[in-house]
Amino acid sequence: MMTALKSRAAMSITNETAIALIGMYCMAVVMGFGRFLFTATLPDIMTQLPLSTTIAGWLASINYIGYFIGAFISMFVPQRLTWRMLILWTTVSVITTTLLVVPNMSLNLWYVIRLVSGIASGVAMILSSSLVIQSFNHERRSVLSAVHYGGIGVGISASAILTWWLLSIGYHFEMIWLNAGLISLPLLWLLYAIRPTDSITSQPHNHQTSSIRQTYINFKRSLYEAAAGHSKPIALLLASYMLAGFGYITSATFLPVMAAQRLTTQAYAGLSIWLVVGIFAMLSNPIWGALAKRIGEIKTLMGLTLLQALGMYLPIGIDGAIGLYANAMILGLTFVGMVSMTLTLMKNINPIYSNLLMGLATLAYALGQFVGPLVTVALAGENDNFNAGLLVAAVGLLIGLALVFFFWRQSTLLTRASV
Missing domain, CATH: 1.20.1250.20 (MFS general substrate transporter like domains)
Structure with a gap:
């Protein structure tokens, strides 16, 4: 019994096509839901709360500035931590999507949730691309990468269909966001199943932490060399x-x-x-x-x-x-x-x-x-x-x-x- 449980826990997915489809699912969740479901539900949000166009614009922009922060964070993620950080920030994306079901939230809490959601989208989008695309062999990389990035369109389509369906049967944006969160949950298990097993991810952690100043110096040097x-x-x-x-x-x-x-x-x-x-x-x-x-x-x-x-x-x-x-x-x-x-x-x-x-x-x-x-x-x-x-x-x-x-x-x- 214990052996079977261990075998199941250690289960991994290595097929390239399956990994590309998981990448598509990830992009649909962190981009299609984490960022663009807001667009689909915005007319209903503006009616139900209600919100002015100015406030709606700020809620959109705060999510995009979160995406900016997330992209910045991803630049400092070591290669050996890519998978762990992807799991973390995808989880955050699912949580922030589901949280919008909470009734009577203050506008400030909406801003915080949309900001954190943007950060999660930025980190998870870049790290998922790094993790998934490096799994493909050279011959199939262009085709399978298209499948992975196609998740953005899949997520946008899913956000439209989900919103359309729930509005048509009398629900509003809260239930739409809740269902999007529930649809996203299986992704966490699938990301666990594509955990890398190579030496990069298994090497021990270096407990000597660099100072903020040294990190800045290293980044500045890399930037100079990259642009030379x-x-x-x-x-x-x-x-x-x-x-x-x-x-x-x-x-x-x-x-x-x-x-x-x-x-x-x-x-x-x-x-x-x-x-x-x-x-x-x-x-x-x-x-x-x-x-x-x-x-x-x-x-x-x-x-x-x-x-x-x-x-x-x-x-x-x-x-x-x-x-x-x-x-x-x-x-x-x-x-x-x-x-x-x-x-x-x-x-x-x-x-x-x-x-x-x-x-x-x-x-x-x-x-x-x-x-x-x-x-x-x-x-x-x-x-x-x-x-x-x-x-x-x-x-x-x-x-x-x-x-x-x-x-x-x-x-x-x-x-x-x-x-």
């Missing part, structure tokens, strides 16, 4: 990625609210539009990955940025459902692909310091996401008109496109100089 000879391309890509985060977040936060405002004759219009975002997000990585193999990541990223800028303008230029649904399709198709292309480009600048550079890029993206909703609600005014926010988002993306173009030129010059 590449400072201009890094700066251009970081700036463009920050504008990408700023550009997409207006739709990613307020699209269901815009739909509820404009499509008043359609029940649950906001959720059907949000479901479209999720479906097209699931499709995006395989499509753009195949295109990048033909024309390269930089040209693909430029095309995606231009397409997303066009998508931001469509709800302004085309009235009614067509403009909103077109925005949803383009948003889903582009934002995951832009993340994937940018992180790949950043990693390739200096592969030895890929984790550090990808962490810096994620910080820039999170900063853009933090600022975006605040600018949008400031421009929305008392009438809650989001057109100005969409227009500013489109302009920001076009500036980002110009920066990617200069990055392309700078990279070409450096390549020629090294030949």
Whole structure:
């Protein structure tokens, strides 16, 4: 009996496809629920509490600043602690999702929960990618990585379907968040089952802790070495990625609210539009990955940025459902692909310091996401008109496109100089 229990406790999953699917599940939980379920439930939250557009914008932005903090934390996680920290922060993500069922919480407690949820999303997103992708062999890495990142679209779709279903049978946002937490629980067991068994995770802990000053010195040295000879391309890509985060977040936060405002004759219009975002997000990585193999990541990223800028303008230029649904399709198709292309480009600048550079890029993206909703609600005014926010988002993306173009030129010059 004891032997059987030990065998069951020690059970592990090593199949690459299974690990990719677990990675997809993890991304759906920490990103789809931890970050984007708020978008799906926002119209109901604003009605039930009730909340002004300004407060809703701050609740969104506080989650994104948490994501910024989480990305920063992940940069200092030692490789041997990746799995343990992933388990910890995924657990925190599930708890903060479930906590929103508590009735009559103060606004300050909402802020705290959304902040901690953002931190958990930032850490778990980066660490899950590091842990899962390193499990794939080189030949299947691109395909299985697309499965892993497809979890973002799966989570967005699941958040729309879950919200739609529970609202239609008379429940409100509290039960939606509770059910999302319950759906997330099996992930913790599955993450335990993919615990690494190599020497990196089994080596003993070093009990000599570095001082804060020494940690800072080591980080500064690594940053200097990572950027040596590449400072201009890094700066251009970081700036463009920050504008990408700023550009997409207006739709990613307020699209269901815009739909509820404009499509008043359609029940649950906001959720059907949000479901479209999720479906097209699931499709995006395989499509753009195949295109990048033909024309390269930089040209693909430029095309995606231009397409997303066009998508931001469509709800302004085309009235009614067509403009909103077109925005949803383009948003889903582009934002995951832009993340994937940018992180790949950043990693390739200096592969030895890929984790550090990808962490810096994620910080820039999170900063853009933090600022975006605040600018949008400031421009929305008392009438809650989001057109100005969409227009500013489109302009920001076009500036980002110009920066990617200069990055392309700078990279070409450096390549020629090294030949």
